[in-house]
Amino acid sequence: MRRVVIVGAGPTGLGAAHRLQELGHDDFILLEGRSGPGGLASSEVSRNGFTYDIGGHVLFSHFRYFDELFDRVLGDEYQELQREAWVWMMDRFLPYPFQNNIKHLPRDVVLACVLGAIEAQARERAQPFTSFEELIYGVFGKGMAEAFMMPYNFKVWAHPPRMMGTGWIGERVPVVNLERVLGNVIHDRDDLSWGPNNTFKYPLHGGTGGLFERVAARVDGRIRYESQVVGIDARRKRLRLADGQEEEYEQLISTMPLDLLVGLLGDAPTAVTQATQMLLHSGSAVVGVGVRQPCPSSKCWMYFPEPDCPFYRVTYLSNYSPEVVPDARTHYSLLAEVSRSVYKPVSLTSVVEEVLDGFVNTRLLSPADLADVVDTHLIVREYTYPIPTLRRDEALAVIQPYLESFDIYSRGRFGAWKYEIGNMDHSVQMGVECAERLVRGTPELCFRDRILPKSEQELGLLPETVLPPRPLPAGVRAGVRARRRAAASA
CATH class of the missing domain: 3.50.50.60 (FAD/NAD(P)-binding domain)
Known part of the structure; x- marks a missing residue:
C-alpha cells in the first residue's frame, strides 16, 4: 500500500x-x-448571521x-429549484440566454442583432476560429457581439476574448440557432429552457x-x-x-x-x-449584501454586461435557501461577483460601495432601500477562473x-x-x-x-x-x- x-x-x-x-x-x-x-x-x-458562497454556485451534475x-x-436537506436567470441591459430585464430573447430589446437593436447573425452564419469558413473573439463575431454576428457577448465576457473573465481559445466552450456558451432566434422574435415568444442547469439543487443549511x-x-x-x-x-x-x-x-x-x-x-x-x-487566471471580489426587507423577486441570478455596475453576475442567494439569512420572512440577500486581473483592476477598498451604487444603477435597490441594507460582507480570492x-x-x-x-x-x-x-x-x-x-x-x-x-x-x-x-x-x-x-x- x-x-x-x-x-x-x-x-x-x-x-x-x-x-x-x-x-x-x-x-x-x-x-x-x-x-x-x-x-x-x-x-x-458574516458577523450579522448571513451565509454567503464564494460566487453563484448551484448543484447540477454530470456524474x-x-x-x-x-x-x-x-x-x-436540500432545495430543488427551477432556474430563473435574466440579463439586465438597456434598462430592462430579458430572459437568459440573451440571443434567444432579443425580442425584448429596442427594435433597432433587434434588427442589428438579427442581420448580424444572418450575415455571420451565411459566411463560409475554410478554417476553424482561432480565438474566442473571432468565434463570437463569426457565430453571433456584430450586433449580438457588441451588445452583449464582448462586454459580458470581458467582465466575467477579466481578460480580452481575443486572448482565449475555443476548445473549452462545449455546453458553456449557448450558440446561435438562427431559426430559433427568428421564431422567437416573430412569434413574440420567450425562450427560457437552454442549458444544463435549468433545474438545480442547493443545500438547505450552510450554503x-x-x-x-x-x-x-x-x-x-x-x-x-x-x-x-x-x-x-x-x-x-x-x-x-x-x-x-x-x-x-x-x-x-x-x-x-x-x-x-x-x-x-x-x-x-x-x-x-x-x-x-x-x-492565466482571474481573481474575484465577491460582495454579499443583506437587506432587511422581504425578498422582492423570484429570480435566481442575473447577468450584467454593461459598465454602469462593477459586477457581472448577481444572485438572489436567499431564494436558494431560507436558512442563509437570519429570517427569510423579513430579510433577503444578494451576492455580487466582480472579476479582477491585471487587465481589469478592482479597488478592494471601494468595491463594496461600488457594488451598492451598481445595485441602484441597475434598479436592484432604490436609493431609499439602502437604508435597509443591514449587512455587507467581502470575500476576496486570487484564483477564481482559470482562463482558457x-x-x-x-x-x-x-x-x-x-x-x-x-x-x-x-x-x-x-x-x-x-x-x-x-x-x-x-x-x-x-x-x-x-x-x-x-x-x-x-x-x-x-x-x-x-x-x-x-x-x-x-x-x-x-x-x-x-x-x-x-x-x-x-x-x-x-x-x-x-x-x-x-x-x-x-
Missing part, C-alpha cells in the same frame, strides 16, 4: 479522500492550508458518483459549503487543517509545511493552482517553468506529464487548469477518479474531458456496510483533537 498525500480540502481533494477511504486505502492524509474545508465551494457566515454522494450526505462540510466530516480524521505546503522535493518525495514540518509521500494528489505547484518544486526544468507563463488562453493546452502538455513522472497528480479546477471541467461535480469526480487510478489502475475520464452519459457510468458509491474499519494514525488523532479543542474555545 503506497502512501498518498492530498493537498487541498476542496471538492477534488475531498472526493479523492472519500474514495480512498471507501476503497480501504488507509495510508493517506489530506493537508489543507485554511482552517476549514470546501475551497472555492466553501461558504462564509452518478456525485449524485449518490449528494444524496448520502444531505438526505432530504454550498454545507455540502462539503458534510463530506469532510466523513473523512475528518484524515484531514489536517492549517497545514500549508510551502515547498516540494519531488525527487525525495517530501513536502515542507509552513510550520516547518515535513510530510513524506509516495503519490501526491495536488489541487493547488498548477502554476503555484510548479513554483514550489524549485528545480523544475526551464521548459516546465516557462510553460506556466502561458497559464490560446496556448493553455500547449502548456498543459508540457507540465502535466513532467509532474506525473514524479508521481504528482495535479487535479481540480486549478490543478487541471481547465475551466470546462471546473464545476463542483467535475472537481469531485476528478478526485474520485484519481483515487481509483492510484488504487485500482482505472483510467481517468473526467480529467481527459471524457464524460459518459450517466446511464453508462459504472463508478458509484460503495455500500457503507462493506467498508473495513479504519484505525487512525496517532499523529492524525492528535491533530484532530487539537483542532476540535481550538474550535471549542474560539
